[in-house]
Each structure stands twice: as C-alpha cells, then as structure tokens.
Amino acid sequence: MKTLLILASLAWSTPLLISTPNAPALPTQGGRKVVKTEAEWKKTLTPDQFTVLRKEGTERAFSSPLNDNHEQGVFYCAGCHNAVFASDAKFESGTGWPSFYKPIAKNAVTEKSDKAYGMVRTEIECSVCGGHLGHVFDDGPKPTGLRYCMNGVAMTFEKADPKKEAGK
Numbered sequence: 001m002k003t004l005l006i007l008a009s010l011a012w013s014t015p016l017l018i019s020t021p022n023a024p025a026l027p028t029q030g031g032r033k034v035v036k037t038e039a040e041w042k043k044t045l046t047p048d049q050f051t052v053l054r055k056e057g058t059e060r061a062f063s064s065p066l067n068d069n070h071e072q073g074v075f076y077c078a079g080c081h082n083a084v085f086a087s088d089a090k091f092e093s094g095t096g097w098p099s100f101y102k103p104i105a106k107n108a109v110t111e112k113s114d115k116a117y118g119m120v121r122t123e124i125e126c127s128v129c130g131g132h133l134g135h136v137f138d139d140g141p142k143p144t145g146l147r148y149c150m151n152g153v154a155m156t157f158e159k160a161d162p163k164k165e166a167g168k
C-alpha cells in the first residue's frame with residue numbers, strides 16, 4: 001500500500017513540476033510566449049515543420065528555398081511568427097542551410113546546450129515558442145564571428161515593404 005501511495009504521488013508531481021509558476025521566464029520580445037501541446041502543434045505545422053521545430057530535426061541541405069533567398073526582409077519563426085533573423089545578417093555559408101551572423105534581436109532566440117550524436121553543439125530555439133530553429137557555430141564571418149545555421153523550413157520570410165521604408 002505504501003509503495004502504491006509513493007508511486008501515485010510521483011505521478012502527480014511530474015506534471016506539476018513542468019507547470020510550476022516559479023520556473024524562470026524565458027526572455028521574450030514583449031514577454032510573449034506561445035505554449036501548445038504536441039497535438040496542437042501537429043494541427044498548425046506541416047509535417048516537415050513539426051519534425052524540425054518540435055522534434056529538433058534537421059532539413060536536408062539545399063532543400064529550403066530560403067537558402068537562396070537574397071531579398072530584403074525579415075525571417076520569422078514558422079511556429080509563432082516571432083521575428084528571428086533579418087536579411088541584413090544573412091550570408092552565403094555554402095552549407096546549404098540559411099546562415100546568419102546574428103539574430104534580429106538578442107532576445108529573439110535562446111541558446112541551449114545540445115549533446116546529441118556525441119557532439120556538444122549550441123542549439124538555437126525561438127524564445128517565444130521554444131521551437132528548434134538550428135545551431136550556432138563560432139566559424140562565422142565578421143563582425144560577430146558566429147554562424148547561425150538555420151533550418152529554412154522552421155522559418156517564414158516576409159519581404160520588406162519599400163513604401164513603408166520610404167515613409168519613415
């Protein structure tokens with residue numbers, strides 16, 4: 001009986017731990033945060049987006065049209081429409097994945113240590129929905145020396161509006 005009680009209390013404590021209100025809040029733009037269940041993400045994302053954003057998958061190199069995108073504009077997280085990268089910081093890395101030397105804002109993305117496949121890499125997540133976007137490496141160009149290697153499928157692109165720019 002005692003064992004049963006302990007097991008029951010363990011089962012209770014796990015979900016409570018995840019939703020603890022005292023967990024440190026992620027630094028987000030404007031404090032916005034998007035939390036959805038796996039089933040809800042499956043409904044709103046394409047299967048490829050789901051695999052990358054929610055399952056930390058990696059798209060095939062050269063598979064994303066955003067890799068060759070040279071237009072002026074902003075790249076958004078495909079999961080929650082958080083602005084993550086600007087075309088100004090995009091460069092040709094030759095890797096086959098859209099690459100940037102910096103995020104659009106410091107708090108637009110969150111860094112996380114990733115020890116999968118016996119390597120220690122730094123994973124880049126969207127700071128609003130926690131979606132996996134890619135990894136960052138320290139072999140990038142000036143001025144930061146960083147290479148944000150992103151999955152194009154995890155992002156959407158919106159062209160800068162020249163009319164809006166002129167009216168500034």
Ligand SMILES: [Zn+2]
Pocket residue numbers: 077078079080081082126127128129130131
């Ligand atoms: Zn997001």
